[in-house]
Amino acid sequence: MKSDLDRLMAENDIDAMLITGPAQHNPPMFYMTGGGHLTHADLIKPAGGEPVLFYFPMERDEAAATGLAVKNQGAYPYKEYLQKAGGDRQLAGAMRYRAMLEEMGLTAGRVALYGRTEINEKFGVFLNLQELMPEIKLIGEPPGNSVLLQAMATKDEEEIERIRKMGRITTEVVAQVADYLSRQRARNGQLVDADGNSITIGMVKRNINRWLLDHGAENPHGTIFAQGHDAGVPHSTGNSDAPLLLGKTIVFDIFPTEPGGGYHYDFTRTWCLGYASETVEALYDDVRTTYDTLLSELQANTPTSAYHERACDLFEAQGHATSRQDSNTLTGFVHSLGHGLGLNIHEAPWFRGKEFASERDVLYPGAVMTVEPGLYYPEQEMGCRLEDTVVVRPDGAQVAKGAQAVLVAGARVRGWIFDVVLFQ
Numbered sequence: 001m002k003s004d005l006d007r008l009m010a011e012n013d014i015d016a017m018l019i020t021g022p023a024q025h026n027p028p029m030f031y032m033t034g035g036g037h038l039t040h041a042d043l044i045k046p047a048g049g050e051p052v053l054f055y056f057p058m059e060r061d062e063a064a065a066t067g068l069a070v071k072n073q074g075a076y077p078y079k080e081y082l083q084k085a086g087g088d089r090q091l092a093g094a095m096r097y098r099a100m101l102e103e104m105g106l107t108a109g110r111v112a113l114y115g116r117t118e119i120n121e122k123f124g125v126f127l128n129l130q131e132l133m134p135e136i137k138l139i140g141e142p143p144g145n146s147v148l149l150q151a152m153a154t155k156d157e158e159e160i161e162r163i164r165k166m167g168r169i170t171t172e173v174v175a176q177v178a179d180y181l182s183r184q185r186a187r188n189g190q191l192v193d194a195d196g197n198s199i200t201i202g203m204v205k206r207n208i209n210r211w212l213l214d215h216g217a218e219n220p221h222g223t224i225f226a227q228g229h230d231a232g233v234p235h236s237t238g239n240s241d242a243p244l245l246l247g248k249t250i251v252f253d254i255f256p257t258e259p260g261g262g263y264h265y266d267f268t269r270t271w272c273l274g275y276a277s278e279t280v281e282a283l284y285d286d287v288r289t290t291y292d293t294l295l296s297e298l299q300a301n302t303p304t305s306a307y308h309e310r311a312c313d314l315f316e317a318q319g320h321a322t323s324r325q326d327s328n329t330l331t332g333f334v335h336s337l338g339h340g341l342g343l344n345i346h347e348a349p350w351f352r353g354k355e356f357a358s359e360r361d362v363l364y365p366g367a368v369m370t371v372e373p374g375l376y377y378p379e380q381e382m383g384c385r386l387e388d389t390v391v392v393r394p395d396g397a398q399v400a401k402g403a404q405a406v407l408v409a410g411a412r413v414r415g416w417i418f419d420v421v422l423f424q
Helices: 002-011 027-033 057-065 078-084 089-103 119-132 147-152 157-182 201-214 278-297 305-317
Strands: 016-021 041-046 052-055 069-072 109-115 136-139 185-187 190-192 224-227 250-254 267-271 338-340 347-351 368-371 374-377 382-385 388-391 410-413 420-423
Touching (some): 016 027, 078 089, 109 147, 119 136, 157 201, 157 250, 201 224, 267 382, 278 305, 278 374
Antiparallel strands (some): 016 041, 224 250, 250 267
C-alpha cells in the first residue's frame, strides 16, 4: 500500500523517486496523484518526506486538486536554462531537474525513475542530469519488482472497492454481450442477424466498447474475443472480420479500466455458440476442475508459486502438457496461473514457477490478483480459459473460499451459449 512506500524505499536503498509524464494512463503518476487532467508533470518523492508535484501553469487547478504539495514549473524558467545550455534542449531539461532536486535538498543518493514518457526525449535529459549531478545515481529497478510495484501489490479498502465497481461494470457488459448473441439466429453454421447478415467478431467488439463507455469505463487495451484456432493462442485478440461460428470455442477476455487509466478489472469466460462438442466439453471440464480446486485452496500469506505449481500438477495429471515440463510448449497449459491487478493489468504479485519466483510474490493481505488456468490446442481449433479477480482481505483474514473470494460473484448457467455467466 502507499503507506508502505517509505519502508520499501528504505529497504531498497532508494533516496527519492522521480516520476514523470501525464497523470492519466500512467500508473506511477496516477498512483501518486489520483489522476486528473495533467498532460505532463514531474513528481519527486523523497524518502521519509512528502511528495511534491511540479506542474505547468495551465494545469494549476488540476494540480491543486490532487491535494499534494505543488510547485509551478514556471519558477524554473526553461528559457533561461536553454540560453545557458547554448540551445541544447536536453541539457536545459537536465538543468531544470537539477534545480528542482536541489531545492528539495536532494544532491546525492539513489533516485529511482518512473513514468510513461517519450524515451527518445528523456534519455538524453537524464544522461545530462547524471553528468550535472555526479553524486546522484539515477537507477532503474528490476522488471516487475520495483519499489512502486511492491507498494501497489497490496490495496486498501478504497482501492479494492474501486476494482470491485469495475468488476460490476465488466460483468454487466459481459451479460449484455451474452444477451446480444442470444438474440441472433443460426444459419449454415454461422451466427446471423434478423436480415441474414453474418455477425462478426468486430461487431461484437464495437458493441463492447460502446457498452463500456455507457457504463463510464474505458477499454484502452482492447478485448480478446477469439474463436477456434485463435482461441488456442492465449493472447490472440481474434480476427475482427471473421464471422462467429457455431460450436467453436470463444475465449472472451475483457480488462477495462476506470476513465483516465485508473483501476482495472480482468475477467475471462469461454463460450460456444449453439453447441459444444464432447471434446470441447472435456477440455472445459478439465479447466473448470482445476479452477475450482485452486480457488478453494487459496490461503493468505502463502507464496504464489505454490499455486502455479499446483496448477501444473493438476493439468499434468489430466494428461496435458505444461510449461513446467517444456517452457516452449505451444499446447496445454502454456502461461502462468495469474497476476496482480490494479492500475496495471499485470502487476505484482506474479504467479510463476519456482525457478522464476520472487520471495515477494506472496498473497499478502490486500493483494488483488487473477486466477486464470487455461488449456490451448490451436491445431484442434480450441482453447479454454477461466479467469476471475480475487482479493485477500486487508484485515489479514484468510482468502475466502470458492465464489466468496471473487470480487464479483455470479452463477454459472448452461444454455444456448455454453458457459454463460449471469451476474447479480
